[in-house]
Amino acid sequence: MTLLLFLPLIILLLILLSAYNGFASSEIELPENRYGEDKSVSPRILVAYATRAGSTAEVADAIGKKLAQKGAGVDVKPLKNVQTLNGYQAVVLGSAIRRGAILPELTAFVKTYKDELGKIPTAYFIVCMIAREDTEKNRKTADSYIDPLRAEVVPVDAGIFAGKLDYSKLSFIETIIIKYIIGTPEDDLRDWQKINDWAENLSPKLLNINKEK
Numbered sequence: 001m002t003l004l005l006f007l008p009l010i011i012l013l014l015i016l017l018s019a020y021n022g023f024a025s026s027e028i029e030l031p032e033n034r035y036g037e038d039k040s041v042s043p044r045i046l047v048a049y050a051t052r053a054g055s056t057a058e059v060a061d062a063i064g065k066k067l068a069q070k071g072a073g074v075d076v077k078p079l080k081n082v083q084t085l086n087g088y089q090a091v092v093l094g095s096a097i098r099r100g101a102i103l104p105e106l107t108a109f110v111k112t113y114k115d116e117l118g119k120i121p122t123a124y125f126i127v128c129m130i131a132r133e134d135t136e137k138n139r140k141t142a143d144s145y146i147d148p149l150r151a152e153v154v155p156v157d158a159g160i161f162a163g164k165l166d167y168s169k170l171s172f173i174e175t176i177i178i179k180y181i182i183g184t185p186e187d188d189l190r191d192w193q194k195i196n197d198w199a200e201n202l203s204p205k206l207l208n209i210n211k212e213k
């Protein structure tokens with residue numbers, strides 16, 4: 001009974017702590033890699049990502065490797081380390097989905113670089129748990145997450161990939177919400193074949209290059 005009385009207060013506290021990203025999660029690795037050797041000849045592609053728990057970074061890296069295999073020089077970077085788009089002939093931008101939205105740093109990035117991105121082929125991809133069941137409704141919902149980016153810069157393609165949930169990579173508050181309130185189980189649902197196929201098909205749309213190295 002006493003617990004019931006305090007329950008709204010506890011929930012409010014959790015929400016407030018969550019807004020401040022309460023109890024930080026463990027350190028997340030943010031890989032930064034360069035692929036494709038012939039830097040002077042190859043066209044360069046930037047694959048930049050926004051992540052919270054790291055799974056989108058690994059998807060970005062796989063996309064970067066595949067684009068390099070198709071003949072491009074590729075830089076894979078966390079979005080926060082991108083200082084310029086100079087020297088890139090095409091850009092691929094990816095984000096994790098949290099609370100029904102693209103991470104704010106990617107939306108801000110696309111707004112900031114709107115003019116430059118509008119002049120070169122740009123593609124988006126998102127990594128989210130709603131894509132774990134491939135139904136029309138889920139596809140529509142996931143696709144709608146990308147709309148704020150489309151409103152700024154129309155992409156040549158947009159990939160939607162199922163993601164990964166690892167409680168050990170979440171903050172205390174996020175774990176409480178995801179594990180106990182929403183009840184989403186831990187799982188790694190990334191379909192590497194689908195991710196690689198998407199990158200392979202994307203390659204000619206970005207640069208019209210198709211030679212396998």
Ligand SMILES: Cc1cc2nc3c(=O)[nH]c(=O)nc-3n(C[C@H](O)[C@H](O)[C@H](O)COP(=O)(O)O)c2cc1C
Nearest residue numbers: 051052053054055056096099100128129130163164
């Ligand atoms: C707090 C939180 C909120 C999330 N919200 C959504 C959501 O609204 N829709 C969705 O499809 N997936 C959601 N997810 C699942 C993530 O998008 C998925 O775990 C993704 O792989 C995370 O990417 P990251 O590891 O790069 O951060 C959420 C995950 C967490 C931890």
